[in-house]
Amino acid sequence: MLARQREYEYYEEELQPQRIEKPAPPPKRRPTLNTHLRSRCFLLLALVSIMAMAVTIRSGITASRGYDLVKIQQQAETLEKENEHLKIEIAQMKSPERVRRIATEKLGMSTPKTVYFATGAKE
Numbered sequence: 776m777l778a779r780q781r782e783y784e785y786y787e788e789e790l791q792p793q794r795i796e797k798p799a800p801p802p803k804r805r806p807t808l809n810t811h812l813r814s815r816c817f818l819l820l821a822l823v824s825i826m827a828m829a830v831t832i833r834s835g836i837t838a839s840r841g842y843d844l845v846k847i848q849q850q851a852e853t854l855e856k857e858n859e860h861l862k863i864e865i866a867q868m869k870s871p872e873r874v875r876r877i878a879t880e881k882l883g884m885s886t887p888k889t890v891y892f893a894t895g896a897k898e
Contacts, residue, residue, distance in 0.1 A: 867873065878884040 875886070879886075
């Protein structure tokens with residue numbers, strides 16, 4: 776069998792690459808800084824720093840006052856011991872035996888042989 780041949784016309788189109796237009800990207804924006812948030816963070820950091828310094832200074836002052844208090848207490852104990860020592864020395868100086876010894880040895884006094892007492896009655 777004979778097939779009939781048909782002639783077909785073929786034509787070639789010039790195919791040009793089609794450009795698919797992509798939408799233009801939005802212009803790049805520089806990131807904006809949140810200055811309000813930044814200032815609040817800075818304020819918070821400053822506040823925490825000031826509080827930490829205050830606590831440190833206060834503890835230093837407290838320690839210094841504690842050392843001063845201990846020193847004053849030691850001075851008070853020393854003065855109390857010295858006061859007790861002076862009270863004992865005063866009691867020794869006032870003793871009648873010591874007064875009699877000084878009167879007889881250094882001043883040349885003697886104890887009287889007779890003692891006269893005056894009475895409050897008028898005669």
